Amino acid sequence: MTVDQEQWVxxxxxxxxxxxxxxxxxxxxxxxxxxxxV
Numbered sequence: 001m002t003v004d005q006e007q008w009v010x011x012x013x014x015x016x017x018x019x020x021x022x023x024x025x026x027x028x029x030x031x032x033x034x035x036x037x038v
Contacts, residue, residue, distance in 0.1 A: 014028045014029075
């Protein structure tokens with residue numbers, strides 16, 4: 001599975017956001033991870 005550059009930027013941005021907004025990260029995490037597992 002490949003992750004395109006734009007999506008990788010999103011991942012890194014979300015990781016940075018984790019430091020300031022845990023709730024926002026969990027929202028993103030719950031949206032992103034299921035789409036990877038299905």
